[in-house]
Amino acid sequence: MKRTLGVCYYPEHWPEDVWPEDARRMAEAGLTWVRIGEFAWSRLEPAPGKLDFDWLDRAIATLGEAGLRVVLGTPTATPPRWMLDRHPDMLAVDAQGRPRKFGARRHYCFSHRGYLEDCRRITTRLAERYGQTPHVAAWQTDNEYGCHDTILSYSDAARTAFRDWLAQKYQSPEALNRAWGNAFWSMDYASFDQIDLPNLTVTEPNPAHVMDFRRFSSDQVVAFNRAQVEIIRRHSDAPVAHNYMGRITEFDHFAVGADLDIASWDSYPLGFLSDRLEASAEHKAAFLRQGDPDFQAFHHDLYRAVGRGRWWVMEQQPGPVNWAPYNPAPLPGMVRLWTWEAFAHGAEAVCYFRWRQAPFAQEQMHAGLLRPDSAPAPGLAEAVEVARELNAAPHVAATQGDVALISDYASAWAWDTQPQGADFDYFRLVFAWYRALRALGLNIDILSPDTRDLSDWKLVLAPGLFTLPPALREALATAGGQVVFGPRANSKTADFAIPPALPPDLPGLDARVTRVESLPPGTDLPLTEGGAFRHWAEEVEGSAPVLMRRADGLPALLGSEALAYLTGWPCDETLRAILQRLCAAQGIPTHDLPAGLRRRQAGGLCFWFNYGAAPVTWEGVEIPAAGVVWTRD
Numbered sequence: 001m002k003r004t005l006g007v008c009y010y011p012e013h014w015p016e017d018v019w020p021e022d023a024r025r026m027a028e029a030g031l032t033w034v035r036i037g038e039f040a041w042s043r044l045e046p047a048p049g050k051l052d053f054d055w056l057d058r059a060i061a062t063l064g065e066a067g068l069r070v071v072l073g074t075p076t077a078t079p080p081r082w083m084l085d086r087h088p089d090m091l092a093v094d095a096q097g098r099p100r101k102f103g104a105r106r107h108y109c110f111s112h113r114g115y116l117e118d119c120r121r122i123t124t125r126l127a128e129r130y131g132q133t134p135h136v137a138a139w140q141t142d143n144e145y146g147c148h149d150t151i152l153s154y155s156d157a158a159r160t161a162f163r164d165w166l167a168q169k170y171q172s173p174e175a176l177n178r179a180w181g182n183a184f185w186s187m188d189y190a191s192f193d194q195i196d197l198p199n200l201t202v203t204e205p206n207p208a209h210v211m212d213f214r215r216f217s218s219d220q221v222v223a224f225n226r227a228q229v230e231i232i233r234r235h236s237d238a239p240v241a242h243n244y245m246g247r248i249t250e251f252d253h254f255a256v257g258a259d260l261d262i263a264s265w266d267s268y269p270l271g272f273l274s275d276r277l278e279a280s281a282e283h284k285a286a287f288l289r290q291g292d293p294d295f296q297a298f299h300h301d302l303y304r305a306v307g308r309g310r311w312w313v314m315e316q317q318p319g320p321v322n323w324a325p326y327n328p329a330p331l332p333g334m335v336r337l338w339t340w341e342a343f344a345h346g347a348e349a350v351c352y353f354r355w356r357q358a359p360f361a362q363e364q365m366h367a368g369l370l371r372p373d374s375a376p377a378p379g380l381a382e383a384v385e386v387a388r389e390l391n392a393a394p395h396v397a398a399t400q401g402d403v404a405l406i407s408d409y410a411s412a413w414a415w416d417t418q419p420q421g422a423d424f425d426y427f428r429l430v431f432a433w434y435r436a437l438r439a440l441g442l443n444i445d446i447l448s449p450d451t452r453d454l455s456d457w458k459l460v461l462a463p464g465l466f467t468l469p470p471a472l473r474e475a476l477a478t479a480g481g482q483v484v485f486g487p488r489a490n491s492k493t494a495d496f497a498i499p500p501a502l503p504p505d506l507p508g509l510d511a512r513v514t515r516v517e518s519l520p521p522g523t524d525l526p527l528t529e530g531g532a533f534r535h536w537a538e539e540v541e542g543s544a545p546v547l548m549r550r551a552d553g554l555p556a557l558l559g560s561e562a563l564a565y566l567t568g569w570p571c572d573e574t575l576r577a578i579l580q581r582l583c584a585a586q587g588i589p590t591h592d593l594p595a596g597l598r599r600r601q602a603g604g605l606c607f608w609f610n611y612g613a614a615p616v617t618w619e620g621v622e623i624p625a626a627g628v629v630w631t632r633d
């Protein structure tokens with residue numbers, strides 16, 4: 001597979017006479033792809049029904065004639081101002097009941113039928129016009145579902161749609177009352193029309209009510225996206241993608257991804273380190289200009305799974321961004337490193353955001369490959385270097401992971417709904433397991449909880465999975481080695497109740513969680529072999545063999561070589577030691593990588609990524625600061 005580079009471009013931001021020169025320079029830089037159009041609705045349809053696609057025809061022709069392949073975005077993340085006159089109630093409403101205003105982007109509610117119709121209409125016009133245009137070689141639906149906290153909407157449209165969704169799911173209010181446990185606090189409903197959205201209640205709403213609202217909200221995103229995909233497919237054979245984000249769990253990306261050909265995501269390592277990661281001040285200082293060594297890789301592996309093997313980075317940070325609390329510049333070398341890391345994880349393409357820094361509006365402080373005066377910004381030289389290397393580089397093959405880690409969106413909703421401890425966060429838990437595995441030098445495959453065949457992995461890990469889907473229960477029999485469940489696994493029924501048999505209720509494992517406790521920061525629960533649980537610990541009884549114990553004698557890890565259960569949330573060093581031991585038991589070789597050094601095997605190559613600010617020599621390989629090198633295995 002030929003790996004390629006691209007860039008995000010906004011022809012509507014620049015005078016038309018600049019386009020040919022821009023296109024020429026993009027091609028000369030070695031870029032293949034140019035993504036356009038995703039925010040251009042007000043220029044495509046300046047007034048209702050008054051379409052102006054001529055400029056887009058010319059932009060596509062200019063870019064295409066320069067040898068570039070266009071990714072065309074549907075502009076539905078930015079409804080123009082006139083859309084609000086047409087649908088005054090289309091705005092998303094926040095949990096405080098306040099409508100989001102016009103004047104930025106993503107100001108729509110996924111449940112508004114009138115807006116959905118207008119999205120269908122503009123998508124149809126675009127697909128009809130460009131579906132057979134050879135230069136349009138891929139599509140993007142909307143832009144970053146979930147950005148700016150826009151999945152959960154408490155609008156009238158959402159309430160109506162939620163009632164319909166509940167009526168379909170439960171068929172009768174009695175069934176809903178039973179499932180939710182509405183005998184509690186006299187919450188019984190006599191009709192679906194009495195059910196409101198779970199915001200602004202006096203104290204916390206029923207978790208089963210919230211959980212259904214979260215499922216419903218995710219389904220609305222799936223339906224919204226599917227409407228566009230169906231239209232595009234009627235007119236075009238080009239692949240359809242969406243650009244997901246980092247650490248967004250509000251909708252089920254696996255479900256959206258099932259309708260798409262390619263998963264892509266927008267990677268902003270420095271912004272994410274500063275505002276999307278729990279880490280010590282020392283860690284954030286050490287990686288200020290490099291980004292967290294594992295955050296990008298986690299999402300690469302996640303979206304490889306979401307895209308069923310086909311995935312891109314649709315937006316790659318090329319310099320300082322504008323949206324984090326502080327916006328440092330990357331160390332020289334990092335743009336190249338981030339790009340190669342994506343390729344080593346199997347990305348088909350990496351596109352930089354954006355071509356030229358805009359001198360106006362919200363993102364004028366966001367770097368591009370070019371400065372606002374069109375001179376090259378520092379990121380451009382690194383992109384050009386990667387383009388050159390790609391031409392000369394060896395084939396980067398897809399690779400089977402050493403271990404698998406299950407990641408589940410519904411579990412994120414469940415623990416968000418009922419954290420039980422202020423710092424119990426599902427992403428944080430799964431990411432802690434991921435980074436411990438990465439520090440051991442392993443290739444990791446992320447799996448959806450609907451995976452039906454586990455035979456490819458000697459070790460499969462499932463921390464915090466709130467309920468065990470029936471298919472996964474069956475798939476346990478296919479495991480190629482050991483499956484290890486982590487704290488809180490299968491601790492609720494799908495209706496958000498404690499299972500009658502008590503968790504974790506895993507086949508062949510006689511163990512029952514009888515009591516749980518959450519622990520505030522600074523409280524460690526020591527284990528006999530050293531190390532500790534933190535955040536969360538469970539008391540378990542039963543006859544399953546105990547493999548590790550807490551210092552107070554209670555089981556910490558129990559089960560067998562086939563199936564085990566970890567009864568708490570270990571601190572990072574302890575987790576690494578436990579996972580290393582589990583790998584050793586399965587004959588999976590591990591490495592003890594120093595902080596900041598990461599490796600990834602891809603086919604016959606081993607890539608080394610140094611996120612550190614000083615050079616490292618490891619296993620005879622010298623890796624420069626902020627550098628990437630590859631060796632033959």
Ligand code: GAL
Nearest residue numbers: 143144147266268321353366
């Ligand atoms: C992304 C978004 C882009 C741009 C970028 C800035 O989240 O998709 O449109 O805003 O961030 O970093």
